[in-house]
Amino acid sequence: MLDDSKPLFVAVAEQIEDGILDGTYAEEDPVPSTNELAAFLRINPATAGKGFNLLVDAGVLIKRRGIGMFVAPGAREALRQRRRSAFQDQFIAPLLREAAQLGITAEDLADMITKEVAR
Amino acid sequence: MTAIVTQGLSKHYPEVRALDGVSIELEEHRIHGLLGRNGAGKTTLMQLLTGQVFATAGSMQVLGASPVENADVLSQTCFIQESQRYPDTFRPIDVLRIAAGAYPNWEQALADQLVDDFRLPVKRTIKKLSRGQLSAIGIVIGLASRAPLTFFDEPYLGLDAVARRMFYDYLLADFSQHPRTIVLSTHHIDEVANLLEHVVILDQGRVLLDADTDELQHAAIGVSGRAADVDAFLAGREVLERTALGSLASATVTAHDGDERAARDAGLDVSPVSLQALFVHLTTASAAGAASPTAPATDVATN
Numbered sequence: 518m519l520d521d522s523k524p525l526f527v528a529v530a531e532q533i534e535d536g537i538l539d540g541t542y543a544e545e546d547p548v549p550s551t552n553e554l555a556a557f558l559r560i561n562p563a564t565a566g567k568g569f570n571l572l573v574d575a576g577v578l579i580k581r582r583g584i585g586m587f588v589a590p591g592a593r594e595a596l597r598q599r600r601r602s603a604f605q606d607q608f609i610a611p612l613l614r615e616a617a618q619l620g621i622t623a624e625d626l627a628d629m630i631t632k633e634v635a636r
Numbered sequence: 637m638t639a640i641v642t643q644g645l646s647k648h649y650p651e652v653r654a655l656d657g658v659s660i661e662l663e664e665h666r667i668h669g670l671l672g673r674n675g676a677g678k679t680t681l682m683q684l685l686t687g688q689v690f691a692t693a694g695s696m697q698v699l700g701a702s703p704v705e706n707a708d709v710l711s712q713t714c715f716i717q718e719s720q721r722y723p724d725t726f727r728p729i730d731v732l733r734i735a736a737g738a739y740p741n742w743e744q745a746l747a748d749q750l751v752d753d754f755r756l757p758v759k760r761t762i763k764k765l766s767r768g769q770l771s772a773i774g775i776v777i778g779l780a781s782r783a784p785l786t787f788f789d790e791p792y793l794g795l796d797a798v799a800r801r802m803f804y805d806y807l808l809a810d811f812s813q814h815p816r817t818i819v820l821s822t823h824h825i826d827e828v829a830n831l832l833e834h835v836v837i838l839d840q841g842r843v844l845l846d847a848d849t850d851e852l853q854h855a856a857i858g859v860s861g862r863a864a865d866v867d868a869f870l871a872g873r874e875v876l877e878r879t880a881l882g883s884l885a886s887a888t889v890t891a892h893d894g895d896e897r898a899a900r901d902a903g904l905d906v907s908p909v910s911l912q913a914l915f916v917h918l919t920t921a922s923a924a925g926a927a928s929p930t931a932p933a934t935d936v937a938t939n
Contacts, residue, residue, distance in 0.1 A: 523908075524853045525830060552812035559804060560830040561667055562812045567850070 525560060529568030532558075534577065534596055537588055544588045548578060637700070639664040639785055639817040640685060645694035646841075647680050654680040656841035657694070662819065664784075667811060667831055669849075670821040672838035673919055678821045679718065681838065682787045686715045699785060711740060714783035716774040718790040722762045728773050729758040732780075739781035746810065747780035753802060767794030775803050779810055785817045792822075800824065804831060825912040837915060839922050849911065856914050857896055860886035861904040869902050876917035888917050 523531070533554075536542045551569055555562040569586060572578040577592045616626055640662040647655040655677045662668050672678045683689045685696060687703040687710060696702065703709045722731055732751075736742045751758055754772040757765070765773075771792050778788055792800050808831060811818060822828055835852065837845040847855065856876060859869060863885035870878065874890040888909055889895070899906045909917075 524850055526850060552809075555812060556805070556808055558830075559808065561833045561849075562808070563666065563833045564830070564850070 526564050526567035526571065529554070529558065529560070529565055530571040533568065533572060534600075537577065537593055538596055538600070542588050544590050544592055546588055547584075548586050548588060550585055637664050638662060638697075640696070640698055640819075642681075642685075642696040643694055645681070645684060645696055646692045647677075647684060647689060648692040653841045655684065655838075658838070658841070658843055659694075660836055660843060660846055662817065662834070662836075664817045665815040666833045667807075667818045667820060669825075669828060669832035669835040670819055670838070671825060671835060671915055672821075672844075675840075676838040677841040678838055679789055680841075682715060682789055682819065682821065686710065686713055686787065688715075711738075712784045713787070714739060714778055714781040714785070715787040716778040716789060716791050718793060720770070720774055722773075724761065724763040726762045727759050728756055728762070728765070728769075731762070731773055732758070732776065735777045735781060739777075739783055741782035741784075743780050743782055746782075747776050750776040750779060750806065753806075754799060768792075768796065768799065769794075771795050772799070775806075779806055782810070782814055782816065785819075787819045787821070789821045790823065791820075792824075800827065804828070807831065825915055826910065829911040832911075835911065837918060839919050844918055844922055852911060852914060853908065854891055856888055856909040856917070857891040857899065858886060858888050858907040858909050858913075859899045859904045860884070860907070861902075865903055869899055869904060876914075876921050888913070 533542070533548060536548070537544075542548050548569075549557070551562055551566045554569075555565040558565065569578060573580055573586070576589055577596060578586045579589045580586055612626070613623075616622075621629075638661045640660070642661075643659045645655060645658045646653070658677070658681060670678050670681070680689070684691055685698055685703060687705060690704065699709050699712055701709050703713070728751075732747060736744060736747070750756075750772075754769075754775065756769060756772045756776065762770070771794050774788075774791050778786055778791060792803060795803070804827070807818070820828060820832070829849065832849050834848050835845065836843060845852075859866060861884070863880055863883050866878075866885040866887055870887055870889060873895070876888040876890065878885060878887040880886075896906050
């Protein structure tokens, strides 16, 4: 359920981000509490808290004292921008590495992508 | 505040140094893992911290004071021992009644719920209980006591995977609502890794590792690829384990900033190292180092 190649609290933050990106948590809506998420993922509450703090520091979540945490206005677009700039490193570079290993040219790749989109 | 501080804590028996110069600090309101192979000194450390045996040397502070013959500290402490013995004629209900009187923060509603969920036959005599049912008594007491400092020493011998998972869920839920200091000693490292905030690994009576689990996720990495590339990368690094298959090799190394990228740039596959894998590598490397201090903990390429 969580990406185990990353520190746990980063994986927790990314899971909340995914929820914001796919609309599970709309802007200005509350997100689960630290304890709820910790129980759900079976992880230490402090670790879940660190994940939430990452998002608060990044301006993705807003803390309202005594009430809980909420998705910040504009968070979805900001996350999209950030993920887009990481897309090349995370997805395109490994794709090209594997393609080079198999002797697939950039043109072949472009063809494959066009075909896949059309399916 | 720190819940536990020890300095040079030692327990020597005529034949063995069960604990040898242990200096640790355990912060309060955290779940700490106390890990180690059999005979590493985990139980001895917990017995010292709960005043059940006396130290040969060193000092300790538990909840701000020495635990030795200190009723104030001990009433705030709950120690669930592996293979706890009870009088044969007792029934679980008798044991729980005594525990309810002994622990100031005892929560009877939680105890009742745990008894139901673990299907503990409270009116059967202790000697007729299974190993798992005996463990369940310890779990009920350890959780329902809500002691500010709770030690679980291998609390689930004989419990099946479902019951162990139930224990983790209850532990997390109750810890979230009532933060307190938990020290959990277990061999089921993979199962508890995500529950722990801090880990102490003991080996042959000494501290082999003392770190927050967050840091440990970067402490080591696994690399694999062509043996020549792997070996070039390993040069000058601390190797915990290396295996080879023909012209391929994989290794686990202690990692520093930038190592992961360096390995990728060298054309190697990089994988995370779980707490359990790290534990196995560290304790194995330590054993190899103790056997022959000058020999590296690596094998020789067999291609």
